[in-house]
Amino acid sequence: MDGRVRWVDVRREVPQLAAVVEEVFAAGTNKTLATTRADGSPRISGTELEMGDDVTLGMMPASRKLRDVERDPRVAIHSPTIEPPADLAQWVGDAKLAGRLVPIPQPAGGLPGAYFALDVTEVVHTGMDATGTRLVVTAWHPGRGITRVERE
Numbered sequence: 001m002d003g004r005v006r007w008v009d010v011r012r013e014v015p016q017l018a019a020v021v022e023e024v025f026a027a028g029t030n031k032t033l034a035t036t037r038a039d040g041s042p043r044i045s046g047t048e049l050e051m052g053d054d055v056t057l058g059m060m061p062a063s064r065k066l067r068d069v070e071r072d073p074r075v076a077i078h079s080p081t082i083e084p085p086a087d088l089a090q091w092v093g094d095a096k097l098a099g100r101l102v103p104i105p106q107p108a109g110g111l112p113g114a115y116f117a118l119d120v121t122e123v124v125h126t127g128m129d130a131t132g133t134r135l136v137v138t139a140w141h142p143g144r145g146i147t148r149v150e151r152e
Contacts, residue, residue: 004102004119005142008053014140020125021079022051024095028080033057035068035075043068049077054117055097056104061113069116073101077118084128093127 011018025031033047045065049057055077059066069075076098084091101116123140135151 004117005099005121006053006117007051007055007120009142010120010123010140014123014146017123017125017138017140017146020093020127021095021097021123024079024082024092024125025049025051027082027092030080032078033065033075034077035065036072037068038071047077054104055120056107056115056117057101058106058110058113058115066114069101069114073116075099075101075118076122087132088128089130089132091128091132093125095126096122096124098122 007018029048030046031049033045035043035045037043043065045063047057047059047065049055057077059069076096079095081094082092097118097120099121100119102119104115104117106113106115121142125138127136127138128134129136129150133152137149137151138146139148140146
């Protein structure tokens, strides 16, 4: 479908990262979507999404975030934020996705609105190492592969 990077491609190329990111995104219903307003400033909105072969989401007709995306389809999506437990080594972490939203047909049974699939340009997971003492940021970008940064 038009040469974009789909979630199934991410699963195939970096299966461990994809699995942990899916786990973090599944930890809660409400995600945060960042779009760009007409004046160039950021807008954040709540959203829900599905992670199948594609990362898909919908928007209400005439919503401000829909107008943002129609003007500039670049977005970032942050996972639900779950409070870390006392044992930081058990924390699922945070995750984010970035890319370009591509219009798709309304799914069967979908409410009226606009529907999109994410052309993935970035996948990031932030968590703790096995000891719970070092923050670990793992990122993947198409064509560049994985990077990993650890911080105390």
